Structures are given as C-alpha cells and as structure tokens.
Amino acid sequence: xxxxxxxxxxxxxxxxxxxxxxxxxxxxxxxxxxxxxxxxxxxxxxxxxxxxxxxxxxxxxxxxxxxxxxxxxxxxxxxxxxxxxxxxxxxxxxxxxxxxxxxxxxxxxxxxxxxxxxxxxxxxxxxxxxxxxxxxxxxxxxxxxxxxxxxxxxxxxxxxxxxxxxxxxxxxxxxxxxxxxxxxxxxxxxxxxxxxxxxxxxxxxxxxxxxxxxxxxxxxxxxxxxxxxxxxxxxxxxxxxxxxxxxxxxxxxxxxxxxxxxxxxxxxxxxxxxxxxxxxxxxxxxxxxxxxxxxxxxxxxxxxxxxxxxxxxxxxxxxxxxxxxxxxxxxxxxxxxxxxxxxxxxxxxxxxxxxxxxxxxxxxxxxxxxxxxxxxxxxxxxxxxxxxxxxxxxxxxxxxxxxxxxxxxxxxxxxxxxxxxxxxxxxxxxxxxxxxxxxxxxxxxxxxxxxxxxxxxxxxxxxxxxxxxxxxxxxxxxxxxxxxxx
Numbered sequence: 061x062x063x064x065x066x067x068x069x070x071x072x073x074x075x076x077x078x079x080x081x082x083x084x085x086x087x088x089x090x091x092x093x094x095x096x097x098x099x100x101x102x103x104x105x106x107x108x109x110x111x112x113x114x115x116x117x118x119x120x121x122x123x124x125x126x127x128x129x130x131x132x133x134x135x136x137x138x139x140x141x142x143x144x145x146x147x148x149x150x151x152x153x154x155x156x157x158x159x160x161x162x163x164x165x166x167x168x169x170x171x172x173x174x175x176x177x178x179x180x181x182x183x184x185x186x187x188x189x190x191x192x193x194x195x196x197x198x199x200x201x202x203x204x205x206x207x208x209x210x211x212x213x214x215x216x217x218x219x220x221x222x223x224x225x226x227x228x229x230x231x232x233x234x235x236x237x238x239x240x241x242x243x244x245x246x247x248x249x250x251x252x253x254x255x256x257x258x259x260x261x262x263x264x265x266x267x268x269x270x271x272x273x274x275x276x277x278x279x280x281x282x283x284x285x286x287x288x289x290x291x292x293x294x295x296x297x298x299x300x301x302x303x304x305x306x307x308x309x310x311x312x313x314x315x316x317x318x319x320x321x322x323x324x325x326x327x328x329x330x331x332x333x334x335x336x337x338x339x340x341x342x343x344x345x346x347x348x349x350x351x352x353x354x355x356x357x358x359x360x361x362x363x364x365x366x367x368x369x370x371x372x373x374x375x376x377x378x379x380x381x382x383x384x385x386x387x388x389x390x391x392x393x394x395x396x397x398x399x400x401x402x403x404x405x406x407x408x409x410x411x412x413x414x415x416x417x418x419x420x421x422x423x424x425x426x427x428x429x430x431x432x433x434x435x436x437x438x439x440x441x442x443x444x445x446x447x448x449x450x451x452x453x454x455x456x457x458x459x460x461x462x463x464x465x466x467x468x469x470x471x472x473x474x475x476x477x478x479x480x481x482x483x484x485x486x487x488x489x490x491x492x493x494x495x496x497x498x499x500x501x502x503x504x505x506x507x508x509x510x511x512x513x514x515x516x517x518x519x520x521x522x523x524x525x526x527x528x529x530x531x532x533x534x535x536x537x538x539x540x541x542x543x544x545x546x
Contacts, residue, residue, distance in 0.1 A: 156184025378417025
C-alpha cells in the first residue's frame with residue numbers, strides 16, 4: 061500500500077469545486093473527491109498552524125499537549141513527566157511512529173518543523189525534506205523535492221508521503237506570469253457594500269482597514285493594502301483562489317507521476333489542510349485569527365482503493381476532528397490505537413460506507429485570539445476569553461446552516477441554545493482536565509503572559525493606527541484591556 065497525504069496550508073473547503081464553490085479552483089482535487097469520500101463537517105481541534113499540526117501528529121487536543129499558540133510557553137509541549145520513555149512513550153506514540161509500526165516508510169516534504177521549531181513533528185519520520193523558505197515556498201518549489209522523491213520511490217511498497225503546499229497562505233505570491241484564472245469570475249456575493257462599510261468602521265488586526273500588512277503596503281501585486289471597496293475584495297479573493305488553483309495544478313503533477321509509474325490506482329490519497337481562512341467573516345481578511353466555524357473547518361477528502369471504490373463521490377456529514385481519520389487509518393491497517401490518543405476511529409463506518417461521528421466538536425484558537433467554538437447540530441457558539449485588538453462580545457452564536465459567513469450573532473435571541481452550547485463546552489473541559497497529564501488549561505498560560513503575542517506587543521502601535529484612521533473611539537477600550545495587564 062502507498063499513501064499520499066496532500067496538506068495544503070490555509071485551505072477553505074468552501075473554495076473548492078467539490079464543496080460547491082462556483083469558481084474552478086480545484087479540478088484535480090475535485091477528481092480525487094469524485095473517486096472517494098468527501099467529509100463535509102471536518103474541523104481541526106486547534107488552530108492555526110502550529111497547534112493544528114501538533115494535534116494531528118500527537119493525536120491529542122491542544123489542551124492536553126499544551127501547544128495552543130505560536131509564541132510563549134504555550135508553543136511548546138507539556139513534558140510527559142516520569143513516564144517519559146527513552147524514545148517513544150507507551151500510549152503517547154505519535155501518528156508517524158505508528159505508521160512506521162504498520163510497516164510504512166514515512167516521509168514529509170515540508171518547512172513546517174523549521175518554521176515553528178516543532179521538532180517533535182519529525183520524530184516518527186524516516187526522511188524529512190525542509191523546503192527551506194519557512195512557508196514562503198510556492199508549489200513549484202515544493203515539487204522540486206516531491207517529484208524527485210516520487211520518481212525514485214513511487215513503485216516501492218508501503219510508503220507514506222506527506223507533501224505540504226503553502227500557496228493559499230498570505231502573502232498571495234503566485235508567479236505573475238501565471239495570470240489570473242478568475243479575472244472574469246465574480247467573487248462570492250455574500251459580502252455586500254453595506255457589510256463592508258460596517259467592517260471598515262470596525263477594528264482588529266486583519267480587519268478590512270488593517271489587512272495583512274497594516275503598517276505598510278504589501279509588496280505583492282495580488283494583494284491590496286486594505287479592503288476599501290468591493291473591487292479590492294475581488295482582487296483579494298482572486299489572489300487567494302489563484303493560490304488554490306496553483307497548488308491544485310501541482311497536485312496534478314504528483315498524480316501524473318503515480319500514473320506513469322503504474323501505481324495511481326493502488327495509492328491512498330488524502331487531501332486536507334491545517335486550518336481554514338477567514339475572508340471577511342467576523343471582519344477578518346486573509347488570515348486565521350479566530351476560533352470560529354470558518355477558521356477551524358478544513359477539507360478532508362479520502363480516496364482509498366479497495367474501500368471507496370463502491371463509495372465514489374460519497375459525502376459524509378458526520379462531525380469529525382481531522383485527527384479522527386488518522387486513528388481510522390491505523391485501525392484500517394490493523395494497528396492498535398495508543399491509549400492516550402484523543403483521536404477516535406470510525407473505521408467500521410468508513411469501511412461500510414455510512415456516517416458515524418462525534419455528537420459535537422470543540423475547536424480552539426489561542427495564537428491570535430483566545431476563543432473556543434462549540435459546533436453542534438447547525439450551531440456554532442464562540443466563547444471569547446481574550447479578544448485580540450477586536451471588539452468581540454464574550455459570547456457569539458451563529459446558525460451556520462443558514463448563515464455560514466457568521467453575519468448575524470443570535471446570542472441574545474436564542475439564549476436556550478447559548479446555554480446548551482456553554483454546557484457542552486463545560487462538559488468537554490471537565491473531561492479534558494480529568495484526563496490531562498498537566499493539570500492546567502494552556503489557555504490560562506496565554507492569559508497569564510498578557511494575552512496573545514501579537515496583540516500584547518502591538519497594541520500601542522495599533523492605537524496610533526486607530527488615531528490615524530479616525531477610529532479613536534476604540535482606544536479607551538484597548539487601553540483598559542492592556543494597561544491592567546501585569
């Protein structure tokens with residue numbers, strides 16, 4: 061068996077054709093979905109990049125690993141303690157190590173471990189190729205390594221290859237000569253002039269006035285310096301979608317090699333991401349600063365020869381964490397799941413072509429904004445513990461079936477739903493604390509450090525930005541938030 065794991069950073073599922081997008085961003089990924097199963101309601105347990113991939117590899121929630129942020133104490137794992145083994149620790153073995161136990165030669169082509177000094181990521185790998193640009197690689201630069209590896213090894217048996225593309229991640233840097241495939245295609249129509257004007261009056265790093273490089277104009281022609289009008293919005297979305305299409309073209313190159321080597325029909329192909337991307341939702345543009353439905357939702361597409369042959373094009377609408385499929389894969393390979401994993405297998409249901417998932421999900425964000433989101437039924441309840449430099453209320457509730465872009469906060473109108481969501485959040489938190497090796501919620505570590513790194517180090521500079529742009533009315537709120545910090 062051969063397994064190809066395509067990991068496209070910052071990829072929203074609803075910007076893929078197979079998830080219903082109106083633009084042709086993903087013909088290759090759409091083909092993979094047509095040959096396998098597409099998971100509709102898959103979320104990462106922890107966002108963004110470092111917490112997400114740590115959860116995927118360790119198969120444990122950030123509240124258990126301690127990795128929930130990009131800076132500070134909460135960017136490193138909790139020590140296992142006295143039970144820590146010489147190499148692996150029984151019960152805590154990471155995913156790549158377990159794949160090795162199943163007989164797989166494990167390989168990753170990704171700058172992620174170096175970008176975040178996340179050396180625990182490589183522990184279960186036989187080979188790791190650092191593509192060398194810390195996440196600024198284009199897909200053609202990643203494929204220099206991926207194509208060469210596949211040409212040498214595709215026909216070997218029992219390999220697992222993780223290939224990590226970054227093109228949809230800001231800054232949008234697809235080569236100019238690639239052009240704009242979506243020049244004549246309208247952007248998503250949910251963002252109206254009225255909504256945009258509200259956003260322009262709002263605040264927050266990555267809000268409409270304060271996009272990716274809010275202190276200076278970004279040196280990338282596909283990115284406007286702010287979303288001042290709907291033309292800017294189209295240019296911005298065109299940059300994001302072009303990055304998706306560029307990555308998709310390069311996934312096609314890998315499949316072509318597998319086909320040339322005669323092993324495409326024998327290769328398991330998995331497509332996913334480390335997190336989604338807010339593109340206007342909650343007044344965040346082009347980044348992943350929230351713990352909401354949009355940032356935590358990821359695509360999960362699985363084509364598994366021999367299992368999905370009779371399930372081609374099936375859509376699974378059960379609730380799943382991304383790492384649940386890692387546990388599922390192990391069970392399908394006949395490997396016992398380590399006892400300290402939080403991931404849960406749904407192998408029997410997957411094999412039988414039916415839905416079987418979690419009753420609800422809790423997804424966290426502590427790197428930029430401290431939030432937890434409870435997703436249940438058709439609801440997403442967001443509890444904000446530290447609002448960054450935004451003006452989020454403590455509790456928000458969205459009907460994600462009818463309001464997927466989170467425009468209407470129903471927290472005041474639907475108090476009974478809010479209470480139910482908060483009860484589920486407390487239930488999850490109690491369970492996590494009773495099974496933790498370190499009896500502290502890493503959220504408290506982030507708060508004890510003065511909040512998220514970007515906000516606590518940039519708030520004074522951002523207040524100057526507010527003065528310059530006529531939004532002085534927000535400054536007292538921000539000053540009160542930070543001046544009371546120790």
